[in-house]
Each structure stands twice: as structure tokens, then as C-alpha cells.
Amino acid sequence: MCFSLVSDFHKHIRLPFILLLFFSPYGFSLEQGLPKVNSTKIIIEQFEIRPLICITQMLGNNCELKIKLNWRSNINSDFCVYQETRLIKCWENARQGQHKETLTLIKNTRFSLRLEGNQVILAQQNIKINYTHSDTHRRRLRSQWSIF
Amino acid sequence: MAKVLLLIITFTFGICYSVYADNEVNDTENLKIDQFNISLSFGIGQRDQFVVGQDDLKLYLAPSISYYGAHLFFDNGTLGYTFKEEAQWAFSVITELNPYAKYFNHNHISNSFLEFSEAVPSPDYEGVLDSASGDQVITPSDNEYLILTKKVTTELMRKKRISLDGGIQLNYFLGANQRIDFSLLHDVSDLHNGYRFDLNWNMGFQFALFGQQPWRAKLGLGLDYLDANSANYYFGFSDENLETSYIEPYYPGHIMIPAITLNLNRKLTKHLSLMLYIKHQNLNAKISKSPVITSDQINTSFIGLTYVF
Numbered sequence: 001m002c003f004s005l006v007s008d009f010h011k012h013i014r015l016p017f018i019l020l021l022f023f024s025p026y027g028f029s030l031e032q033g034l035p036k037v038n039s040t041k042i043i044i045e046q047f048e049i050r051p052l053i054c055i056t057q058m059l060g061n062n063c064e065l066k067i068k069l070n071w072r073s074n075i076n077s078d079f080c081v082y083q084e085t086r087l088i089k090c091w092e093n094a095r096q097g098q099h100k101e102t103l104t105l106i107k108n109t110r111f112s113l114r115l116e117g118n119q120v121i122l123a124q125q126n127i128k129i130n131y132t133h134s135d136t137h138r139r140r141l142r143s144q145w146s147i148f
Numbered sequence: 149m150a151k152v153l154l155l156i157i158t159f160t161f162g163i164c165y166s167v168y169a170d171n172e173v174n175d176t177e178n179l180k181i182d183q184f185n186i187s188l189s190f191g192i193g194q195r196d197q198f199v200v201g202q203d204d205l206k207l208y209l210a211p212s213i214s215y216y217g218a219h220l221f222f223d224n225g226t227l228g229y230t231f232k233e234e235a236q237w238a239f240s241v242i243t244e245l246n247p248y249a250k251y252f253n254h255n256h257i258s259n260s261f262l263e264f265s266e267a268v269p270s271p272d273y274e275g276v277l278d279s280a281s282g283d284q285v286i287t288p289s290d291n292e293y294l295i296l297t298k299k300v301t302t303e304l305m306r307k308k309r310i311s312l313d314g315g316i317q318l319n320y321f322l323g324a325n326q327r328i329d330f331s332l333l334h335d336v337s338d339l340h341n342g343y344r345f346d347l348n349w350n351m352g353f354q355f356a357l358f359g360q361q362p363w364r365a366k367l368g369l370g371l372d373y374l375d376a377n378s379a380n381y382y383f384g385f386s387d388e389n390l391e392t393s394y395i396e397p398y399y400p401g402h403i404m405i406p407a408i409t410l411n412l413n414r415k416l417t418k419h420l421s422l423m424l425y426i427k428h429q430n431l432n433a434k435i436s437k438s439p440v441i442t443s444d445q446i447n448t449s450f451i452g453l454t455y456v457f
Contacts, residue, residue, distance in 0.1 A: 058178050059235055060321040107235040137178045138216045141319050142223040144176055145425050148448045
């Protein structure tokens, strides 16, 4: 009985669910994948950030580092590099670029290469933060003078 | 008091300041794991009393005791366990004695820490209580009425007990120098069954003044919310336990208490530092109208030397 109910349930919701996926603005398309420019599929041949590790003392401390990034694509287009959701730099009608910047990070951070105005990530790299004192120190979690 | 505080803040911000350098461990905010941190401050300070029948508390000694393990911590009366700590936030469960109880009950652990401090009787109140009797017939005239009112309220305030609160705490770190703390606690001792939540923002900075050694400062803005059960228990008044009834019962309902704190610290030697602490809490009309409350603010200040053991 239970099995029959579950089976019927699946039967009744399967078709509307599939239709919803295809016709919904948030649905997927089999055509979706890497974006194309003039029917040429974009291939990111290089997306490199150096360094990929930032070292600071304590969890929560700011980690400052100078990064150098290089990217190269197979075709010309408008490319942008983002730090998480923050735009770092855009290049117009370019197939390669490089950029240097001093950053202050507080957590592991993702950098991505996208087409301008497009959310699809073409390539990405993560900068990881390592801590020298994480095993020996902790941040105070209460006010020191709560006694007053 | 508020003007003095404003002056100090303006003065400190007027000086060219900088946040703590990232490459140095701030030893009051970053503590060694599995080690007791004990310090003793000695100097002079005062907590202005705002409760009927009580007097200003002179402060001469203020100890600070904390211990942080990998997860467990104890910090000046608060016991906690941190379940998760990330770069930008930490989530803990905590338990502590209700901090507002310390204003009403001298057995509070904070007052035990400050046991060498001294309550100074106010001149207009000293010696009056002993002459008044709780069961005397009152002709509600002038001074006698005032005396008995004070006696009744004082007796009732002595019956305010300390609740043990337990709950959750979320710390959100905005870099190494700013932090927002949020805690939600409930009376787990079944005394008043109230809730309270505390929201605090703290910012640390440092500046140079009178020499090379930097002054470290910490500015805090806070907002405490007490639900009706908590607020009515500590700030309310009911003389139902007394046979005489001269004062109308009063229940403030839920209340909010904003606060501003400033802590200045300057290292003199490896173990010794100069410190100044100022705290101002504002009591709104719902609280100050209570017959057991005599002021619309709570001011605490302390200046002295801190010795770190």
C-alpha cells in the first residue's frame, strides 16, 4: 500500500516537475555550459593567481598580500575578474590579461574569471589563509571588563 | 557623566589613531589556550547606585580571571563552550549569573570579585532605617512616609535573588579590531523565567600620546533587551509579601538598556599597565519610574593599574 502510494505520487509529480524545470526562468537548458562568443566555445587556457596561500597569526586576523594574476583565453571578449562578488578588473575585447593588487583577506577567498555581465564562472582559484597561532591562541569571546 | 564620556571619546578620536597592526598578537583579546589568565587592577573607581536603599560602590580592586581551552572557556563569570569557530564568527553556548542581579544582590559573583570594594552610605539615608519599623502605623506625613517607603522598598530589594541564565552566543568578527556579539539567554534556574538578549559592537584602536608606547582603546556600544519577566523581577516592585502597603505595585514590562563603554590601556612594563574604564548605561522612563529605582542612568568608572600575573 505504501509502495503504491509512493509510486503514484512520483507518477503524478514527475511530468509537471520536468515541465517546470524546462519552462521556468530558473530551469536548466541542455545547451547551457560554458558560454559561447560568435558560436565559438570559450576555453580558458590559463587563470593563475600567485600566491595561493596567505599567512597570518590568528583566526580572524586580516591577512594582507600582494597578488599577481594572469589569464588567457582562446578568443577575444570582455572578461572580468571577481573577488567573491566584488569586481576587481575588467578587460575589453581582450584574450589575455594580467593584474597586480594588494588585498586584505579575512577568510579563504575565491577569485573567478567571468564574461562581463555574465554570472557563469569560466575559471576560478582559491586563496587559502593559514594561521601560525591557531593551535596556541584563541580570540576572547567576552568583554574583558564584564565584571563591572 | 555623559559630557565627560563625550569629551573623552572626542579627545581620543581627535588623535591620529590606527587599528592594531595585524602582525602583533593583542594579548588582552587573544589568549593562550589552556592557560589561566589572571590580572588584578588596583586604583579608584565608583559604580553609582541607582537602587533605592543602596549607595555608591567605591571600587579599589578589580580582578579578572579567564581560561580558554580549545572549546571550553570561562571569562569573568561566564562559562561557555564553543561549538564552531570560523574566521568571521564563533558560536557558543554560555551560562552565567544574571548581570543585572548584581545591582540588587550583594552575593553576585561580580560583587564577590569586588569584595574589597566599599559601599559608602549616603548622608541623607544613614541611620534612618534603623529608626523605622516595618509594622508601625503610618500617618503619611513628610519624612516618616519617606523613611518607611525606603525601608519597605529596601526590604523587598534584599529579596531579589540571582538567576542563573543559559543560552547561546554568536560573535561576528569584522576584521581583527571590530566585533559584534549577540547573546540570547533564558533563566534556567526557574526564578523569573525571563529572557534577555544582548547586542554589543566593539572596536579596538590604538594611538600615540605621551611617548612611543601606544595606548590601546576599546569603544563599545551595547543594547540589552529584557523581556517582561526579567524586567519585572529586577526593576519592578510589589509589596505583596509585606503586610503594610504604602506603595503601588509597579511592573515596567519589557525594557531596553543601551550602553556605551570605553576602555583605555597603556602598557608600562611587561606585567603592569595603566587602565581607564568608563561605562554609561541609560535607564529609560519605564525603568526610572519604578519606585525601587532612583536614577535614570548607571555609571561605572575605574582608573588604576593592572598587574597581569
